[in-house]
Structure formats: structure tokens, C-alpha cells
Amino acid sequence: MRKSRKLKKYATYHVMSRANRKEMIFNNPGIKEMFLDIVRRAQKKYCFTIKNFCIMGNHFHLIIRPQKNENLSRIMQWILSVFALKFNRLFNYSGHVWYDRFTSKIINSFMQYLTTFIYIAMNPVTARIAETTTEYEYNGISFLQKGVLDILERPPNRFLRQVWTKIHQYE
Numbered sequence: 033m034r035k036s037r038k039l040k041k042y043a044t045y046h047v048m049s050r051a052n053r054k055e056m057i058f059n060n061p062g063i064k065e066m067f068l069d070i071v072r073r074a075q076k077k078y079c080f081t082i083k084n085f086c087i088m089g090n091h092f093h094l095i096i097r098p099q100k101n102e103n104l105s106r107i108m109q110w111i112l113s114v115f116a117l118k119f120n121r122l123f124n125y126s127g128h129v130w131y132d133r134f135t136s137k138i139i140n141s142f143m144q145y146l147t148t149f150i151y152i153a154m155n156p157v158t159a160r161i162a163e164t165t166t167e168y169e170y171n172g173i174s175f176l177q178k179g180v181l182d183i184l185e186r187p188p189n190r191f192l193r194q195v196w197t198k199i200h201q202y203e
Contacts, residue, residue: 036134037041037104037105037127037136038136038138039081039103039104039105040138042097042098042099043098043104043138043139044048044083044095044138044139044145045094045095045097045104045136045137045138046093046094046095046136046137046148047093047094047096047104047135047136048091048092048093048134048135048136049091049092049108049130049131049133049134049135050090050091050131050132051090051129051130051131052127052128052129052130052131053131054131055090056089056090057089057090057119058087058088058089058090058091058092058170059089061169061170063119064087064170066119066122067087067092067115068087068183070111070114070115070118071085071111071183073114073181074107074110074111074114075183077110077133078102078106078107078110079099079102079127080097080098080099080102081096081097081099082095082096082106082172082183082184082185083095083096083097083145083149083172083184083187084148084149084152084153084173084184085152085171085172085184086152086155086156086168086170086171086172087170087171088155088159088161089161090101093152093155095139095145095149095152095172096150098128108134111203112129112130112134114182115129116128116129116130116193123166130163134192145183146191146194146195146198149195150151150170150195150198150199150202152171153165153171153172153173153195153199154199155171156168157169157202159193165199171192173195173199176192
């Protein structure tokens with residue numbers, strides 16, 4: 033029997049989901065764009081904000097905050113199922129796209145939020161597919177740097193200054 037998901041009203045979550053068999057489903061930029069378009073559609077259907085994200089080759093990370101009476105599980109189920117349907121239709125596949133249900137962790141403090149934000153931003157650098165966080169096109173830091181805020185909620189400037197300081201220590 034699987035563990036119950038911990039949900040808390042108005043919580044912010046670190047969400048991650050991995051492709052089935054660790055397949056590199058996101059290697060194509062068009063597939064990453066398709067995923068982002070589905071998240072944009074979900075934002076019109078459900079009320080939530082994305083604080084940061086990173087789409088890697090076989091998984092993605094989000095910092096997401098459901099609003100009002102929204103439910104994280106309902107939001108993610110919609111995103112993952114719509115993506116799986118489109119992905120399978122596009123490649124004439126059938127079966128599971130995602131390895132398992134998404135993982136989520138409630139972010140309980142400012143330090144945990146900062147650490148998670150930086151961890152997600154640093155994913156491409158840690159994986160050695162980019163030298164800097166802003167160089168990697170499919171993460172929130174790159175979007176913030178370019179001023180692309182159609183999917184993200186812009187953090188306060190003082191928070192961004194802390195993030196840049198920490199990131200530059202690692203890059």
C-alpha cells in the first residue's frame with residue numbers, strides 16, 4: 033500500500049516527476065515546449081503559481097503553490113495525464129509515460145524554499161549540461177533573466193539577490 037500524500041492548504045511544494053524507464057523524453061526542445069504549454073493551460077484551468085521550474089532530459093522539477101481551494105494532486109494529475117496523452121499520440125506510443133506518481137514535498141520555511149529554489153536552478157549545472165543556470169533555456173532562472181513571466185510568478189528583488197549570490201558561489 034502506498035503512502036498517503038501530505039497536503040496542506042496554501043502550502044508551497046517541491047514537485048518532481050520522472051519519465052518511465054528514465055527515458056530521455058525531454059531531449060527534444062519541442063517536447064519541453066509542449067510540457068510548458070500544458071502547464072500554461074493548467075494555469076488557466078486551475079488556480080496555482082509556479083515559483084521555479086527546471087525541465088531536464090528525463091524529469092522535471094516545480095515549485096508550485098495551489099491557490100484558494102485547489103488541490104495539488106488534481107493539478108498534477110491533469111498536467112501529467114494531458115502531457116502523456118499528447119506525447120503518446122505524437123509518437124504513436126501507448127502505455128505509461130511517467131515512472132510513478134509525482135513526488136511532492138511541502139516547503140515549510142524560508143531557508144527550505146531558498147535551498148529548493150537553488151537546487152532546482154542548479155540542476156543543469158550539476159548534471160554538467162550547462163555551465164551556468166541562465167545558460168540552460170528550460171529553467172525558471174533563465175526565464176526570470178529574460179523577463180519571461182508567462183508561467184512564473186516573479187519573486188521579490190531581495191530574494192533574487194540572495195539567489196544570485198548563492199548560485200554564483202556554485203557556478
